[in-house]
Amino acid sequence: MKAFQSAIDLGFQYLETDVHATSDGVLVAFHDATLDRTTDHAGEIARMPWSQVSEAKIGGTEQIPLLEQMLHAWPTARFNIDIKAPAAIGPLVRVIERARAHDRVCVTSFSDVRRRAALSRLTRPVVTSAGQTRTAQFRLATLARGRGQRLVSATLRDADGLQVPVSHQGIPVVTAATVAAAHAADKFVHVWTVNDPTQMHQLLDLGVDGLVTDRADLLKKVLQERGLWS
Structure with a gap:
């Protein structure tokens, strides 16, 4: 506690x-x-x-x-x-x-x-938020051409958002394109686990909606620096 x-x-x-x-x-x-x-x-x-x-x-x-x-x-x-x-x-x-x-x-x-x-x-x-299978399907959908956004919406139809790592096995998961695709489908993007202030800033610059961290003190400071803390 x-x-x-x-x-x-x-x-x-x-x-x-x-x-x-x-x-x-x-x-x-x-x-x-x-x-x-x-x-x-x-x-x-x-x-x-x-x-x-x-x-x-x-x-x-x-x-x-x-x-x-x-x-x-x-x-x-x-x-x-x-x-x-x-x-x-x-x-x-x-x-x-x-x-x-x-x-x-x-x-x-x-x-x-x-x-x-x-x-x-x-x-x-x-x-x-989507589980591992739905998240993988979402990532593939963002790479599809033509009907990619429709696939994104279909993939996340039973979830309100995504909770994902920055990368998986060296492959970026959180990018400007993936955040934009999720937002276009009216889904949130939360990223875990982020304990470095520089990375926190980078992810917030991409427009993510939330960060999971072990260092709440550092996240508060980052949010204060960005005028996002009240």
């Missing part, structure tokens, strides 16, 4: 997190599938009940947060939520429904199958 609170304290109202489910269906806000790398415990989250996972401390000091806890802690914040595993779909839907948070979440996943499964179970629509 400390990292999220730090971003809130800086003035940000958009938070990004990954989610996994414990073996008893408790949804945790955590990137890795296992506890090994960043906590003082070990084991696969999906194979452990919350009673065990809750004992793990991030950096040896902080309990792994629950997504529901975060939604209630910051009721005006908006959350970008990446579904990391199929087992997290049901718990995520239940958390969003209980918190009535439909209007302040963006549900996404590398897997378009997982993403669509979650959307189909929600009682109200939420913002969503």
